Structure formats: structure tokens, C-alpha cells
Amino acid sequence: MSEPVVRIENVSKVFRQGGLFNRAPGFKAVSNVSLSVAKNRTLGIVGESGSGKSTLLRMVLRLIQPSEGRILVNGAEIWSLRGGELKAMRRQVQPIFQNPASSFNPRQTIRAILAAPLEVHGIGSAAERRERITTLLRRVGLDPAIENRLPHQLSGGQKQRIAIARAVILGPSVVLADEPTSALDVSVQAQVLKLFADIKYDFGLTTIFVSHNLAVIREVSDEVAVMRRGEVVEQGEADRIFEDPQHDYTRELLAAVPSPAFMASA
Numbered sequence: 574m575s576e577p578v579v580r581i582e583n584v585s586k587v588f589r590q591g592g593l594f595n596r597a598p599g600f601k602a603v604s605n606v607s608l609s610v611a612k613n614r615t616l617g618i619v620g621e622s623g624s625g626k627s628t629l630l631r632m633v634l635r636l637i638q639p640s641e642g643r644i645l646v647n648g649a650e651i652w653s654l655r656g657g658e659l660k661a662m663r664r665q666v667q668p669i670f671q672n673p674a675s676s677f678n679p680r681q682t683i684r685a686i687l688a689a690p691l692e693v694h695g696i697g698s699a700a701e702r703r704e705r706i707t708t709l710l711r712r713v714g715l716d717p718a719i720e721n722r723l724p725h726q727l728s729g730g731q732k733q734r735i736a737i738a739r740a741v742i743l744g745p746s747v748v749l750a751d752e753p754t755s756a757l758d759v760s761v762q763a764q765v766l767k768l769f770a771d772i773k774y775d776f777g778l779t780t781i782f783v784s785h786n787l788a789v790i791r792e793v794s795d796e797v798a799v800m801r802r803g804e805v806v807e808q809g810e811a812d813r814i815f816e817d818p819q820h821d822y823t824r825e826l827l828a829a830v831p832s833p834a835f836m837a838s839a
């Protein structure tokens with residue numbers, strides 16, 4: 574079998590409390606997690622609030638350093654990368670967060686927000702960048718005229734479409750999404766999930782998708798990892814997890830889902 578695109582090996586994260594010289598044991602937000610994601614697959618990570626999902630994703634994004642363990646992307650351990658290799662990895666691995674507004678500069682137009690990654694990586698002439706932005710805005714279902722607006726002039730769904738466009742504008746191989754639809758109305762959520770699936774297919778992406786929402790995880794995932802209190806309690810093919818959950822906690826999560834549509838298909 575080929576090397577997974579993302580490999581998480583025995584990763585833990587302990588948050589120290591009370592400063593550098595405090596010898597208290599700290600809080601273990603992620604505990605000895607091992608997961609891998611093969612090319613073009615989506616790993617869904619599900620679990621209740623505080624189970625460590627975001628901390629794990631932020632470690633793969635290289636925003637938080639693991640206390641123990643290794644994270645490899647395309648075979649390279651991400652904390653050992655420097656200089657050009659690190660920049661190349663950053664280009665390959667892109668995030669989508671729950672609240673896109675918080676990662677957009679409120680004073681920048683949509684065009685400036687989308688042009689920034691191209692400028693940082695020195696891609697294309699001004700005219701080529703403009704062309705790429707126009708094409709991508711259409712691809713994410715927006716009128717290119719929207720490029721002159723500011724983030725606050727967009728709806729939640731439009732902002733999340735921009736976040737998806739920004740995530741793929743550099744042609745990454747990996748997209749890491751943290752509750753990207755949780756702040757949206759249910760109908761808008763469905764449209765954005767559909768867009769996410771289409772874009773994933775078009776761009777050949779490998780993705781990790783974090784959500785507390787089982788129905789969303791079922792919709793997007795090929796494989797699922799269930800987290801509780803920092804540990805992965807169950808992982809496997811999505812269909813197997815939903816049809817034949819082995820762990821009591823997974824059964825509890827499934828039983829707690831109120832949606833009749835979901836229950837009918839479960």
C-alpha cells in the first residue's frame with residue numbers, strides 16, 4: 574500500500590498550566606493518537622466538545638507542537654521541516670475553519686484576501702492572479718463581482734465559499750477542515766457540504782474533517798475516528814462505524830442524534 578498522505582503517530586498534547594515553572598502535571602488534551610489518511614480520502618473526526626479534535630487538527634496544521642509523537646505529511650515529519658521545505662508544506666496543507674470571518678482581514682476586499690496566498694508564494698502575474706480568482710469564484714458558486722466586497726458584506730454561506738476558494742487557490746494536496754459548516758443554517762450547510770465534496774473531487778484533495786455533528790461526518794467521510802477525552806476510542810470505514818459501532822461511546826453518540834433522516838439511514 575502506498576504511503577499515507579497524512580500520518581499521525583502516537584501523538585499526545587499536554588497543555589501546561591500556570592506558566593513555565595509550574596510543575597503540575599498539565600492537562601492531556603490529546604492522548605496517544607495514531608491515524609492515517611490515504612490519498613484522496615476523507616477522515617472524519619467526531620466527538621463531543623472538548624474531546625481534543627481541534628487540538629489534533631491544529632497539530633497537523635503545525636499550529637500547535639505535539640508533546641509526543643510524530644506527524645508526517647507526504648512522508649516528511651512536519652516539525653523537522655525548515656526554510657523552503659516548510660514553505661512548500663504550508664502550501665500543500667490548507668485549513669478551513671468554522672468562522673471564516675475571524676481569519677479574514679475585515680478591511681480587505683475579497684479579491685485581496687484571495688490574492689494574498691498567490692502573492693506570498695509569488696505565483697503568476699497580476700493579470701494571471703486576477704484570472705485565477707475570477708475562475709475560482711465561479712467554481713465556488715459566486716458571482717465574480719463579489720471580489721470588490723468586504724467580508725462583512727457577505728452572508729455566512731458566501732464567506733465559507735470564499736474560505737473554500739482560499740484553501741484551494743494554491744493547489745494544495747491536503748485540506749483540514751474544523752467544523753466548517755457548524756455556524757451555518759441547515760439548508761446553507763447542505764449546499765456548502767456539497768461544494769466541499771465537489772471541490773475535493775475536482776482538486777484531488779486528501780482531507781481531514783472535524784465535527785461534533787455525526788450527520789455531517791457521515792456525509793463527508795470515507796473513514797471515521799471517534800474521539801473521547803483526548804483518545805480515539807474507535808476508528809474504521811465510515812459505513813462500518815455507522816452501521817456496526819463497536820464502542821459504547823460511539824453507540825451513545827449515534828443514539829443521541831435527533832435527526833429522523835439520519836436515524837432512518839442508520
Ligand SMILES: Nc1ncnc2c1ncn2[C@@H]1O[C@H](COP(=O)(O)OP(=O)(O)OP(=O)(O)O)[C@@H](O)[C@H]1O
Pocket residue numbers: 588600602620621622623624625626627628629785
Ligand atoms: N491552549 C490551550 N491551553 C489549555 N487547554 C487547552 C488549550 N486548547 C485546548 N485546551 C483544552 O483541551 C481540550 C480539548 O480541546 P479541543 O478544542 O481540542 O476539543 P474539541 O473536541 O475540538 O472541542 P470543541 O468542539 O469544543 O472545540 C479542552 O478541554 C480544552 O479546554
